[in-house]
Amino acid sequence: MTMVAPAAYGCRHAGGRPPVSGGPVRTCIGCRQRRAATDLIRLQVDDGYLHVVDRPVPGRSAYLCPSQACLERAVQRRAFARTLRQDVRLDDGLPVEFREAVKAREAVR
Numbered sequence: 001m002t003m004v005a006p007a008a009y010g011c012r013h014a015g016g017r018p019p020v021s022g023g024p025v026r027t028c029i030g031c032r033q034r035r036a037a038t039d040l041i042r043l044q045v046d047d048g049y050l051h052v053v054d055r056p057v058p059g060r061s062a063y064l065c066p067s068q069a070c071l072e073r074a075v076q077r078r079a080f081a082r083t084l085r086q087d088v089r090l091d092d093g094l095p096v097e098f099r100e101a102v103k104a105r106e107a108v109r
């Protein structure tokens with residue numbers, strides 16, 4: 001008789017998961033709506049500055065709807081620093097990066 005590893009344990013930290021099937025769900029830090037992570041634009045800090053990333057990099061991420069209004073709201077509420085738990089600087093290139101990411105999103109559909 002061999003030991004059977006309990007391989008089927010689910011993640012116990014995933015409490016409060018909404019009943020949406022398929023893929024992870026994230027909260028937009030602009031409007032606080034929960035959406036599929038694939039619908040949101042991911043932002044991460046690199047060298048103290050916030051950037052749009054198109055593929056996951058280790059570290060904390062913030063998510064925004066592909067909407068300029070959500071970006072502005074997040075900036076006004078200083079939601080980035082709170083979500084990412086560090087000082088976040090925004091450079092002039094971020095709105096441009098964000099707009100490009102939104103455009104790229106729309107082109108796929």
Ligand SMILES: [Zn+2]
Nearest residue numbers: 028031065070
């Ligand atoms: Zn939003």
